Amino acid sequence: MKLPPLSYQRPTDLREASLMLGSESMPAVLAGGQSIIPALRFGERSESSLVDISRLAELQGITHADGFLRIGAGVPMWEVCGSPEVATSAPLLIRVLGSVGAVGIRSRATLGGSLAWADSTSQLPSTLIVLNAQVETTERILDAADLQIGQHQTVLRRGELIVSIQIPEVELTGSGFHLIRKTHITWPVVGAVAVREPSGQLRLVVFGAAPTPILAVGADRAKLLSQLSSRILPFDDERARAGYRGQVAPILAGRALDEAIGSNT
Amino acid sequence: MKPVKLEVNGIVHEVFLEDRTSLADALRDDCGLTGTRLGCEHGVCGACTVLVNNRPERSCLVLATQAEGDTIGTIEGLAASPTVLAPVQQAFRQAHGLQCGFCTSGMLLTAQSLLDHDPDPSPAVIRDWMHGNLCRCTGFDQIIESVQLAATLIKQDQAREEELS
Ligand SMILES: Cc1cc2nc3c(=O)[nH]c(=O)nc-3n(C[C@H](O)[C@H](O)[C@H](O)COP(=O)(O)OP(=O)(O)OC[C@H]3O[C@@H](n4cnc5c(N)ncnc54)[C@H](O)[C@@H]3O)c2cc1C
Ligand code: FES
Ligand code: FES
Numbered sequence: 020m021k022l023p024p025l026s027y028q029r030p031t032d033l034r035e036a037s038l039m040l041g042s043e044s045m046p047a048v049l050a051g052g053q054s055i056i057p058a059l060r061f062g063e064r065s066e067s068s069l070v071d072i073s074r075l076a077e078l079q080g081i082t083h084a085d086g087f088l089r090i091g092a093g094v095p096m097w098e099v100c101g102s103p104e105v106a107t108s109a110p111l112l113i114r115v116l117g118s119v120g121a122v123g124i125r126s127r128a129t130l131g132g133s134l135a136w137a138d139s140t141s142q143l144p145s146t147l148i149v150l151n152a153q154v155e156t157t158e159r160i161l162d163a164a165d166l167q168i169g170q171h172q173t174v175l176r177r178g179e180l181i182v183s184i185q186i187p188e189v190e191l192t193g194s195g196f197h198l199i200r201k202t203h204i205t206w207p208v209v210g211a212v213a214v215r216e217p218s219g220q221l222r223l224v225v226f227g228a229a230p231t232p233i234l235a236v237g238a239d240r241a242k243l244l245s246q247l248s249s250r251i252l253p254f255d256d257e258r259a260r261a262g263y264r265g266q267v268a269p270i271l272a273g274r275a276l277d278e279a280i281g282s283n284t
Numbered sequence: 285m286k287p288v289k290l291e292v293n294g295i296v297h298e299v300f301l302e303d304r305t306s307l308a309d310a311l312r313d314d315c316g317l318t319g320t321r322l323g324c325e326h327g328v329c330g331a332c333t334v335l336v337n338n339r340p341e342r343s344c345l346v347l348a349t350q351a352e353g354d355t356i357g358t359i360e361g362l363a364a365s366p367t368v369l370a371p372v373q374q375a376f377r378q379a380h381g382l383q384c385g386f387c388t389s390g391m392l393l394t395a396q397s398l399l400d401h402d403p404d405p406s407p408a409v410i411r412d413w414m415h416g417n418l419c420r421c422t423g424f425d426q427i428i429e430s431v432q433l434a435a436t437l438i439k440q441d442q443a444r445e446e447e448l449s
Pocket of ligand 3: 383384420421422
């Protein structure tokens with residue numbers, strides 16, 4: 020399907036981007052375009068103008084700062100995957116990114132776009148939540164866990180942009196990641212990601228099992244799984260039925276926890 | 285409509301486009317480079333893959349105007365001349381990596397980009413790179429074998445060149 024008529028603007032800095040986004044035409048943000056362009060093609064989104072933030076210098080760069088690994092919201096996943104800083108400080112993120120779409124999608128898609136797109140079946144917001152990441156926006160700093168409030172819904176205000184993702188540089192003693200998907204190119208149906216902190220505390224996030232990622236924290240595997248079971252609110256979509264999601268989510272959560280408890284990365 | 289300059293295979297094309305024109309449509313309809321195929325037009329099949337600054341990208345999910353200032357490579361620029369096949373093309377031909385050929389432009393460009401970034405990829409890496417390109421007729425094993433053969437052919441070419449110099 021061809022794109023409907025639209026106008027395109029490329030601001031030169033964040034200030035200009037905010038001005039453009041505040042305009043009456045109610046433009047959409049264009050980052051990697053790997054979600055918004057298909058949505059416009061299908062008529063699932065109806066904006067008639069786009070503001071391209073993909074070249075804004077303020078959204079680029081991967082750096083260490085004050086005990087955090089800071090990844091610009093506009094850095095393509097391709098660069099995140101190839102970054103030695105990320106490989107050292109957040110190897111789990113690279114492992115999970117390897118399961119997103121394909122190389123030719125990761126070459127453009129961004130972490131900021133993934134967080135803002137807020138798809139409940141995505142493995143990425145959940146991974147950032149399990150890593151206790153913070154999200155820096157043009158207006159505030161949020162816990163990654165507080166960003167999404169529903170399927171494709173976030174607390175971001177109109178014109179508010181995600182600037183960076185900040186991951187605490189904590190040496191984790193284990194991590195686990197399990198998902199189910201129909202083919203390697205389709206979005207996950209359901210999955211879980213878990214880490215073990217040096218204190219022995221476990222963090223578990225399950226995706227594709229409720230309209231928002233489910234976070235559970237604690238030291239006891241069994242308690243985490245029972246916390247989880249009361250919060251599963253599975254849904255039907257074109258990829259799977261709610262009943263399937265509800266059955267599989269706790270199994271994948273258990274596997275992710277076992278891997279985190281048993282592994283040393 | 286506005287003027288857009290696209291650098292494709294080393295040649296600058298000056299075209300007039302609507303903002304909504306995808307890079308794929310601009311290449312095919314305005315630059316006359318119809319080797320880039322369109323399958324799904326929403327990012328799933330990889331048929332429209334072109335190289336943007338040496339990375340494989342889906343040209344159906346990029347606006348042409350976004351690609352201004354980038355270096356674009358299409359299937360028409362893969363071989364050094366119209367009468368010689370590039371090693372990846374030679375390998376796909378030899379190892380039966382294609383049948384109808386519809387997916388092949390995208391396959392070849394993804395394979396070329398892989399071998400530019402990793403001249404000696406493991407089978408797992410080849411699968412990881414190639415799984416984003418769908419083929420409805422050939423069978424993926426032959427495609428993986430073609431990429432392995434391409435890696436060998438490129439290494440042989442390089443060894444020959446080193447011997448000559
Ligand atoms: C075939 C295919 C398979 C895919 N498979 C997966 C998968 O398995 N898992 C997965 O997680 N994703 C998958 N994706 C999606 C890909 O990861 C997304 O493109 C990504 O989630 C969105 O990033 P983007 O940079 O492309 O954002 P865009 O598409 O440019 O934007 C998405 C949304 O975010 C907003 N936005 C973008 N950046 C910002 C910002 N900095 N601040 C505020 N708002 C912003 C935009 O307004 C828009 O609403 C797939 C995509 C395709 C085409
Ligand atoms: S035509 Fe672009 S991915 Fe299918
Ligand atoms: S050769 Fe026919 S689709 Fe691949």
